[in-house]
Amino acid sequence: MKQNFNLDKLIRANVKNLAPxxxxxxxxxxxxxxMIFLDANENPFDTDINRYPDPQQKQLKIKISAIKxxxxxxxxxxxxSDEVLDLLFRAFCEPNKDNVITLPPTYGMYKVLAGIxxxxxxxxxxxxxxxxxxxxxxxxxxxxxxxxxxxxxxxxTGNIFSExxxxxxxxNFNGIVVIDEAYIDFARSESWIQRLSExxxxxxxxxxxxxxxxxxxxxxxxxxxxxxxEVLNKIKPPYNVNELTQERALNVLNxxxxxxxxxxxxxxxxxxxxxxxxxxxxxxxxxxxxANFLLVKVDNATKRYTQLIESGIVVRNRSTQPLCENTxxxxxxxxxxxxxxxxxxxxx
Numbered sequence: 001m002k003q004n005f006n007l008d009k010l011i012r013a014n015v016k017n018l019a020p021x022x023x024x025x026x027x028x029x030x031x032x033x034x035m036i037f038l039d040a041n042e043n044p045f046d047t048d049i050n051r052y053p054d055p056q057q058k059q060l061k062i063k064i065s066a067i068k069x070x071x072x073x074x075x076x077x078x079x080x081s082d083e084v085l086d087l088l089f090r091a092f093c094e095p096n097k098d099n100v101i102t103l104p105p106t107y108g109m110y111k112v113l114a115g116i117x118x119x120x121x122x123x124x125x126x127x128x129x130x131x132x133x134x135x136x137x138x139x140x141x142x143x144x145x146x147x148x149x150x151x152x153x154x155x156x157t158g159n160i161f162s163e164x165x166x167x168x169x170x171x172n173f174n175g176i177v178v179i180d181e182a183y184i185d186f187a188r189s190e191s192w193i194q195r196l197s198e199x200x201x202x203x204x205x206x207x208x209x210x211x212x213x214x215x216x217x218x219x220x221x222x223x224x225x226x227x228x229x230e231v232l233n234k235i236k237p238p239y240n241v242n243e244l245t246q247e248r249a250l251n252v253l254n255x256x257x258x259x260x261x262x263x264x265x266x267x268x269x270x271x272x273x274x275x276x277x278x279x280x281x282x283x284x285x286x287x288x289x290x291a292n293f294l295l296v297k298v299d300n301a302t303k304r305y306t307q308l309i310e311s312g313i314v315v316r317n318r319s320t321q322p323l324c325e326n327t328x329x330x331x332x333x334x335x336x337x338x339x340x341x342x343x344x345x346x347x348x
Contacts, residue, residue, distance in 0.1 A: 005200045007227055010092050010146055010175060015235060023238040025052050053243040056233075060246050063253050064221065068193055073226035076233065079240050081182065081207045081220030082109055087232050088178060088203065089117040092146045100147040101140055103132065105156055105321035107180060110149045119146075125322050130157045130287070132165040138172055146175040153183040156318045156329045158289030160189050170199045176228075178203045183291035185211030185263055193223045200225050210292060211263050212252055217245040266292050270332045276342045284326075293331045301326040304348070311344045 008016070024040035043050045061072045068075075078084035093100065099120035102110045106126075114121035122145070124137045137148065148169060152161045170177050179192045181204055193204045203224040209215035219241065222232065252259065270292065277283050277296060282304065285297040295318065298304050305317040305328060316329040332338070 007200065007225075007231075011231055012090075012092065012094055015091050015231065018234055020234040021238055023052070023055055025055050026238070049243050051243075052239055053241065053246055055238045055240075057241050057246055060241075060249055060253075063250060067253065068191075068223065070193060070196070070223060071226065074196060074223055074229060076222040076224070076229050076236070077241050078220040078222065078236070080209070080218040081180070081205050082113075083236075083240060084205055084220045084222045084232075085109060085178075085180075086113050086116070087222075087236055088147060088176075089113050089119055090235055091231050092176060093117060093119040094144075095119060098144045098146045099142070100149065101137060101145060102149050103137070103151075105130075105154075105318070105324050106149070106151045107155045107182075126154075126157070128323065130154065130159050130323070132161050132169070134165050134168050137169060141174055143174065145173070148173050148175065148177045149180065150177065151180040151182070153181075153187050153290040155182065155291070156293075156295055156316070156321060156324065156327075158183075158287055158291045158293060158295055160187055160290045163189075166192070170202060173201070176201050176203055178205065180205050182207045182210055186267065186292050187290035189290070196223060196225065200227070203228060208249060208252075212249075212259060213262060214248065214252060217248050219245050219249055265335070266332050269335055269338050270294065273330070273332060273338050273342070277345070280345050293329055295324070296328050296330060298326055298328060301328055304328060307348045308344065311348065313341055313344055 028039060037051065040052055042052065057077050060077065061075050064075055065072045076084065078087065095118040099122050100110070100114055101122045101124060104123050104125055111121050122140050124133055124140050127133050150161060150166065150169070152166070153159060154161070166179070179202070181191055184191050184206060191204065192202065196202055196204070203222060206221045206223070208217060208219040222229070270289065274286055274294060277286050277294070282299045283296055284299060287295040289295065301317050301319045305315060308315055318324045318327045318329050333341070
């Protein structure tokens with residue numbers, strides 16, 4: 001348990017003093033009643049989407065809270081995880097003053113969002129085995145370090161970071177530790193949302209884009225203490241999650257068997273792909289992965305990437321990332337897609 005954590009000291013002064021915008025649907029919240037709505041200047045003709053969506057996504061949050069075993073007050077939903085991450089910068093990082101710490105190779109949007117918000121991004125590379133360099137991370141922080149981003153399972157490396165290392169960072173980092181769990185549904189480890197009650201300085205983000213198969217609806221989830229969620233609710237756009245997204249998300253959450261079956265199939269396909277890649281003579285190393293992709297070291301990543309493109313298969317060349325020279329990141333596809341990929345790999 002982190003001692004003496006003071007959230008109030010981390011919140012930007014302008015955010016702390018901000019009076020949030022109150023929309024018409026914030027003032028009237030009983031959506032289940034048969035009412036005549038003349039309060040929000042909407043078009044009255046029914047198109048199924050002529051009304052503004054619930055700004056707090058209550059029905060969707062009720063469903064998510066039951067699945068995650070968390071209070072609704074600990075959930076924020078965003079227009080993709082990228083909006084959630086951007087809200088964190090705007091809530092806690094003073095432009096041209098504060099800094100965040102990121103851990104390359106990792107998800108590139110942390111660095112982009114730091115640039116957009118004119119916040120210094122301090123990079124601490126992972127160790128050669130892609131583990132956390134805890135000593136260097138803590139050495140790099142100062143009194144203006146507000147956010148530490150840990151992607152686990154990590155993108156593009158696929159590995160989970162040790163509980164011991166993350167616990168040490170939670171106990172000793174000055175600001176808020178953000179654990180990005182976009183790929184947690186494919187991992188053997190439990191989510192850190194089960195530890196939110198232990199750490200007031202912990203934020204966990206997840207997404208509907210990976211295991212739930214809904215990248216197109218753009219829906220991200222943020223889990224944190226009710227105090228942190230309250231701060232983020234002050235600055236989020238009033239209708240940031242549209243009606244169609246809320247409906248599609250509820251539909252998929254009501255079919256848990258489909259989600260579990262697809263996760264299982266992807267795990268099976270990943271194991272098959274791993275074994276087959278070992279037989280490809282220009283593959284030099286396959287890194288262990290707890291995600292729905294494999295990072296593969298090859299003899300010449302640019303050459304192999306081009307050959308795959310010419311064969312109608314798109315992978316990701318990650319060679320420009322630190323510690324990832326001559327690597328390709330390959331997403332696990334369907335059984336048919338995997339078979340096609342293996343066939344191409346064996347013939348180039």
